[in-house]
Amino acid sequence: MYTYPGIETEETQDIILPAAPHIQIKDLNVHIEGKHILKNINLDIPNNSVTSIIGPSGCGKTTLLKTLNRLMDDSKNVAVSGSVLVNGEDIYAKDAEVTHIRKKMGLLSQRPFPLPMSIFDNIAYGPRIHGERNKKVLAEIVETQLKNVGLWDEVKDRLDSSATGLSIGQQQRLCLARGLAVQPEIILGDESTSALDPISTQTIENLLIELKKDYTIVLVTHILRQARRVSDYILFVYNGEIVEFGKTEDVLLYPKNEITQQYVKGFIS
Amino acid sequence: MNIRLIKDSIIQKVSALLLLLALSVVLLIVFGLGSKSLPLLQDQSIWDILSQSVWSPLKGDFGFLPFIMGTVWVTLISLCIAVPLCILASVYLVEYASARLRNFVLPLMNVLAAIPPVLYGVWGVLFVVPIVGGWVAPLFGLSVTGYSVFSGGIVLAVMIFPIMISIMVEVLQTIPQDLKFASLSLGATKWETIQKVILKKAKPGIIAAIVLAISRAFGETIAVLMVCGNIPQVPKSLFDAGYPIPALIANNFGEMMSIPLYDSALMFAALLLFVIIFGFNLISRLILNRLEDKI
Known part of the structure; x- marks a missing residue:
């Protein structure tokens, strides 16, 4: 039995999680160039389910996502305080090793960014970095992951050609497969379908729903219908603060907070 | 007709004419150099001219x-x-340095x-030549003056630093942040990301920067001329003196009238330089096109 330590309002007390969550966020504050972007975030993200972060643009949802695998480190003038625990390990601890942390999380960005190499090498890139040299093993990983995202039949005859030759929907699936190849535990998606056509979007959404069996998935999205289609939990962020967190239908159909109501009904966006 | 429309069509025609004029200058240069080098080419075969190493007008x-060979050595x-x-240096400026440092270094x-080449030449004579002659060459057991293709190469390298770095920085800045994130999020280190993703993606641009710098290096005259020694011999080592083509033209232009064919030979040197740079740019353009298709 696990309750949410951070959100102890009446509304959310009844949420119960199956096991200790992969990701626990405690007293997280992020300042970028002196601006307070994320304010006192306390949150446990449920395992093996899809959690969507929604909120108006500029509310800090992408920052929150990037804080989870320390991609904010690379930007200048960023100050992070508080802690993010992944499997109980604080990724912001002084001795935390950042490549190890990032390996645990696959990132699917807004637009697909295939690496400047062949389709095969795109998938093999991660495993190679982490020391896999055996060609047979690499070929197996590539095949498995491409099959995982339903791309194998489309590309198996041109694994050696450049990944930029694929359609944008195929590229995004390739990027997902590339992330899965390093065997992460968590998948982070940053508006991952915003550049895709409806059919590719559907493919990606179905993949994510299927993948939640094995992974914990956190998505940032600004499309409420998408959040409703794919997510089990919804986190509504406004002005850098968590306003509401709960099961998808609870937040979307019976929002308790007034701002959430306004957002869900489309009065603010 | 409306006066505004007339103006419009006049401007269009005048600018087309000016473009034509600029292009015809290139053709005129080739034509002029070609016709002036004809006497030499009629006197000796082009193969002899290019392959013989005796220069005594x-x-x-x-x-x-x-x-x-002097030009090739110094450039290489x-x-x-x-x-x-x-x-x-450009990787450091773009990926590691703070914005403050970058904004200080790039200007x-x-x-x-913008420093005139002759100043680089003076610096070369005062510092590079004595150091090469007094320190570097003795390390290899050689006793030389220091006026050598090595000194020329160093001075030239320092001269092409700024243009190369500023183009490379611009190229690296066009690499999307998210591509970097894609690699980092797989657990790659920053250096792995730079090596395997950023530099690979930036390759066409980096080659373009090198090509521009080489074009400049081929033609650089005064600074190289001051430190190279200017002895018409095929350099056999780093510390031999050399005599690049631009230096040949600049050094001898005044006296060329007195000896038959000399005038024609210098014009041929200029034509040669032109053809080398033109051919070089053409080939590198082709290579770049193929590279861009691949990535």
Whole structure:
């Protein structure tokens, strides 16, 4: 039995999680160039389910996502305080090793960014970095992951050609497969379908729903219908603060907070 | 007709004419150099001119090999020094340095690029030549003056630093942040990301920067001329003196009228330089096109 330590309002007390969550966020504050972007975030993200972060643009949802695998480190003038625990390990601890942390999380960005190499090498890139040299093993990983995202039949005859030759929907699936190849535990998606056509979007959404069996998935999205289609939990962020967190239908159909109501009904966006 | 429309069509025609004029200058240069070099080409076969290494205009020997090799040596040495340094320097500026440092260094590069070549030449004579002659060459057991293709290469490398670095920085800044994130999020280190993703993606741009710098290096005259020694021989080592083509033209232009064919030979040297640079740019354009298709 696990309750949410951070959100102890009446509304959310009844949420119960199956096991200790992969990701626990405690007293997280992020300042970028002196601006307070994320304010006192306390949150446990449920395992093996899809959690969507929604909120108006500029509310800090992408920052929150990037804080989870320390991609904010690379930007200048960023100050992070508080802690993010992944499997109980604080990724912001002084001795935390950042490549190890990032390996645990696959990132699917807004637009697909295939690496400047062949389709095969795109998938093999991660495993190679982490020391896999055996060609047979690499070929197996590539095949498995491409099959995982339903791309194998489309590309198996041109694994050696450049990944930029694929359609944008195929590229995004390739990027997902590339992330899965390093065997992460968590998948982070940053508006991952915003550049895709409806059919590719559907493919990606179905993949994510299927993948939640094995992974914990956190998505940032600004499309409420998408959040409703794919997510089990919804986190509504406004002005850098968590306003509401709960099961998808609870937040979307019976929002308790007034701002959430306004957002869900489309009065603010 | 409306006066505004007339103005519009006049401007269009005038600018087209001006473009034509600019292009015809190139053709006129080729034509002028070609016709002036004809006497030499009629006197000796082009293969002899390019492959002979004896240069004594008084006897009518016009072997261009020393000058071609002088140019090649100096250019190659400068590239060997400048390319790795500039790639690393620009990677540092874009990926590691703070915005403050970057904003301080980049304008400085433009100032460096604007320094007249003769100042680099003076610096070369005062510092590089004595150091090469007094310190570097003795390390190899050689006793030389220091006026050598090595000194020329160093001075030239320093001269092409600014243009190379500023172009490379611009190229690296066009690499999308998210591509970097894609690699980092797989657990790659920053250096792995730079090596395997950023530099690979930036390759066409980096090659373009090198090509521009080489074009500049080929033609650089005064600074190289001051430190190279200017002896018409094929250099056999780093510390031999050399005599690049531009230096040949600049040094001898005044006296060329007195010896038969000399005038024609210098014009041929100019034509040669033109053809080399033109061909080089053409080939590198082709390579770039193929690279861009691949990535």
